[in-house]
Amino acid sequence: MRLSRYFLPVLKENPSEAQIVSHRYMLRAGMIKQSAAGIYSWLPLGFKVLKKIETIVHEEQMRAGHIPMLMPTLQSADLWKESGRYDDYGQEMLRISDRHGRDMLYGPTNEELITDIFRSHVGSYKDLPLTLYHIQWKFRDEIRPRFGVMRGREFYMKDGYNFDLTKEDALHAYNRHLVSYLRSYERMGLQAIPMRADGGPIGGDYTHEFLVLADTGESEVFYDSAVTDLTFGDRAIDYDSVEQCQGVLEEFTSKYARTDETHDEALFNEVPEERRRVARGIEVGQIFYFGTKYSEALGANVQGPDGKQSPVHMGSHGIGVSRLLGAIIEASHDDKGIIWPEGVTPFHCGIVNLKQGDAEADAACESLYDALTAVGLEPLYDDRKERAGGKFATMDLIGLPWRITVGPRGLKNGVVELTSRRSGESEELSPEAAVQKIVEIYANHQTGRGF
Numbered sequence: 288m289r290l291s292r293y294f295l296p297v298l299k300e301n302p303s304e305a306q307i308v309s310h311r312y313m314l315r316a317g318m319i320k321q322s323a324a325g326i327y328s329w330l331p332l333g334f335k336v337l338k339k340i341e342t343i344v345h346e347e348q349m350r351a352g353h354i355p356m357l358m359p360t361l362q363s364a365d366l367w368k369e370s371g372r373y374d375d376y377g378q379e380m381l382r383i384s385d386r387h388g389r390d391m392l393y394g395p396t397n398e399e400l401i402t403d404i405f406r407s408h409v410g411s412y413k414d415l416p417l418t419l420y421h422i423q424w425k426f427r428d429e430i431r432p433r434f435g436v437m438r439g440r441e442f443y444m445k446d447g448y449n450f451d452l453t454k455e456d457a458l459h460a461y462n463r464h465l466v467s468y469l470r471s472y473e474r475m476g477l478q479a480i481p482m483r484a485d486g487g488p489i490g491g492d493y494t495h496e497f498l499v500l501a502d503t504g505e506s507e508v509f510y511d512s513a514v515t516d517l518t519f520g521d522r523a524i525d526y527d528s529v530e531q532c533q534g535v536l537e538e539f540t541s542k543y544a545r546t547d548e549t550h551d552e553a554l555f556n557e558v559p560e561e562r563r564r565v566a567r568g569i570e571v572g573q574i575f576y577f578g579t580k581y582s583e584a585l586g587a588n589v590q591g592p593d594g595k596q597s598p599v600h601m602g603s604h605g606i607g608v609s610r611l612l613g614a615i616i617e618a619s620h621d622d623k624g625i626i627w628p629e630g631v632t633p634f635h636c637g638i639v640n641l642k643q644g645d646a647e648a649d650a651a652c653e654s655l656y657d658a659l660t661a662v663g664l665e666p667l668y669d670d671r672k673e674r675a676g677g678k679f680a681t682m683d684l685i686g687l688p689w690r691i692t693v694g695p696r697g698l699k700n701g702v703v704e705l706t707s708r709r710s711g712e713s714e715e716l717s718p719e720a721a722v723q724k725i726v727e728i729y730a731n732h733q734t735g736r737g738f
């Protein structure tokens with residue numbers, strides 16, 4: 288993409304309404320624009336990152352054997368009346384009536400809808416196990432929408448639902464989700480720690496929230512610092528293996544890590560004092576096993592091998608896709624702007640032309656642009672007639688992890704400059720070597736072309 292032809296409405300001034308750094312940078316980098324309290328338009332740069340995060344979530348869900356689909360945002364109230372949650376959900380649910388006076392709602396979640404789909408089409412244990420998921424906009428009429436996309440009213444969420452014959456099978460699905468979530472967050476360059484949590488209105492005894500540690504997080508968390516040493520890495524995992532998934536769950540959840548709702552001071556005090564941490568975290572996902580709560584309420588039964596009908600065991604599993612943009616920025620920025628991890632960066636590399644209009648500099652930039660594009664990478668070429676300082680400030684603000692700087696002086700010696708946004712370190716390389724280095728960096732990150 289050439290910056291002169293892109294739509295990147297950056298702001299010079301700090302927007303006064305933004306209280307936390309991620310909100311500030313998302314507005315300043317021209318990623319979002321508020322349309323109403325807690326409701327945003329996603330401008331091109333924000334949309335690009337949103338889609339990258341969404342793609343990682345899709346890839347990791349499908350890798351775990353979960354099946355993508357799409358349910359609508361607007362739902363009829365009937366199913367919610369059947370499950371009993373129409374009244375329970377309270378004012379967070381946006382209720383609408385259509386022209387015929389029928390009660391409708393903008394879905395805050397989809398347990399009812401998916402259970403109805405299941406009961407309409409599945410009747411036998413032979414069709415199980417089954418995990419269906421979608422990534423769709425949700426609406427919750429939050430009392431205090433704030434911090435930009437972090438606590439929106441309209442937000443983008445992956446929600447998945449497993450259907451199993453037995454509790455054991457459903458717990459395997461729970462563990463499988465935990466593993467796939469660990470992989471997803473790591474690919475986004477994030478450490479998200481699974482913590483024992485509270486069931487809330489969805490209910491259930493088994494639930495973990497995934498938290499990204501950040502001072503601006505809304506949850507208070509208590510943990511053994513040893514949990515921050517754990518990484519999933521690129522280990523191979525067989526998602527069908529009960530033992531392997533169970534093993535990962537045990538590894539990642541056996542140390543003390545809890546949100547304030549489930550915090551137990553006496554247990555916490557058993558952690559060696561120098562490893563006890565009290566901090567704040569951003570919830571970026573949650574997994575639940577809730578047994579037969581919805582299947583009983585909505586009559587989702589299957590016939591078992593013994594010919595008997597029984598309600599299916601279910602769980603639901605959510606990832607806050609739009610909130611993740613804020614969480615990643617909270618975890619990765621400096622005073623100049625965002626620092627995108629390679630896995631989610633909107634463009635793989637910036638190209639800054641120090642002397643736009645200089646025939647040699649222009650030709651060198653064009654050829655870098657072509658070489659990167661030819662190998663499937665997306666450069667953002669700042670081809671505007673602007674001062675170098677302004678170009679650097681824009682690149683730093685929007686946070687591309689790598690920048691190639693091209694100027695007549697370097698070209699005389701056959702070199703360009705490759706700079707890491709994270710470390711600030713630069714090296715001089717031939718243009719070919721710079722391209723090669725970028726290619727090698729991204730070879731370790733499964734990263735496709737964005738939108």
Ligand code: ATP
Pocket residue numbers: 396427429436437438439440441442443444487570571572573605606607608609610
């Ligand atoms: P919270 O406690 O933050 O209100 P929740 O526990 O009600 O969230 P879930 O139903 O578990 O949320 O939804 C799954 C994920 O969706 C959450 O882990 C979070 O990342 C995201 N999410 C929930 N509410 C919002 C919101 N208002 N804005 C953006 N993302 C949200």
Ligand code: MG
Pocket residue numbers: 496570572573
């Ligand atoms: Mg939650």
